[in-house]
Amino acid sequence: MTEPTPNDSLPSSELTIRERRAALKSRIRRRGIYVLPNLFTLAALFFGFYGIVEAMNLRFDQAAISVFIAMVLDSLDGRVARMTNTQTAFGAELDSIADMVSFGAAPALIIYEWALRSLPSPRIALAVAFVYAACAALRLARFNVQIGVIDKRFFNGLPSPAAAAIVTSFVLMIEDRGGEGREVAWYALAVTLVSGISMVTTAKFFSFKAMGRRAISFTAFALLAVGFGFVLLDPPTVAFAVFIAYLASGYLVWLWRALRKAPVASATAEP
Numbered sequence: 001m002t003e004p005t006p007n008d009s010l011p012s013s014e015l016t017i018r019e020r021r022a023a024l025k026s027r028i029r030r031r032g033i034y035v036l037p038n039l040f041t042l043a044a045l046f047f048g049f050y051g052i053v054e055a056m057n058l059r060f061d062q063a064a065i066s067v068f069i070a071m072v073l074d075s076l077d078g079r080v081a082r083m084t085n086t087q088t089a090f091g092a093e094l095d096s097i098a099d100m101v102s103f104g105a106a107p108a109l110i111i112y113e114w115a116l117r118s119l120p121s122p123r124i125a126l127a128v129a130f131v132y133a134a135c136a137a138l139r140l141a142r143f144n145v146q147i148g149v150i151d152k153r154f155f156n157g158l159p160s161p162a163a164a165a166i167v168t169s170f171v172l173m174i175e176d177r178g179g180e181g182r183e184v185a186w187y188a189l190a191v192t193l194v195s196g197i198s199m200v201t202t203a204k205f206f207s208f209k210a211m212g213r214r215a216i217s218f219t220a221f222a223l224l225a226v227g228f229g230f231v232l233l234d235p236p237t238v239a240f241a242v243f244i245a246y247l248a249s250g251y252l253v254w255l256w257r258a259l260r261k262a263p264v265a266s267a268t269a270e271p
Contacts, residue, residue: 034086040077044070048102055110064168070102071161103164104136115181115188132196139199155205158198165243166195172236203250
């Protein structure tokens, strides 16, 4: 004989009311907007917008730094949502919109105002800036529809924050050396096109998501400290070099996989 549960002593009408209230609270909780992670997202959106304003005011170093601040905040909002178990569809959509402003529109406008508009053809300058912004939008849209089907260890295409970091660190590097955008306009065109097109390729870029849950050796930690020391020597140049190396890593992995598959493909093609 089973023992009665506490709910067995309640009238059926009162039990039904409690069940309805619990279901209503659960529905409201699922549809609710959590403040903490979305504050980080809005802060990232603000600094992306502020970068655009600073570029319009011709303060390009401040504009580029604003994009880097937006990168830091963008990396925190998702972590905060996972740590506090407050992940929602609303937060994911807001994050994509903020990323489009901070890592799509802002870098495109910064590099356009800083260097591209100095090109001989205004149409080429406008086209290159638009290609970057359009590729960022396509990259974010593809990421949203592939969240549940791709390997979380890799990004499919260069992440938009990394592409923005390449463009803005290039601006910072030249500005730190006393140069001007018009002096390196063609180099800026190449950097912008490569960064933009890399976002929509199928090359695999390491996501570093698994590294946060793994223990590292003391030697690796010491090397990490040395790396931070090198960053302090010349932050813009080191940042540009690091993100260029990250960009190259995706194509090297893609080339390595293509070479591994090539002998198999040629062997199957033989009669």
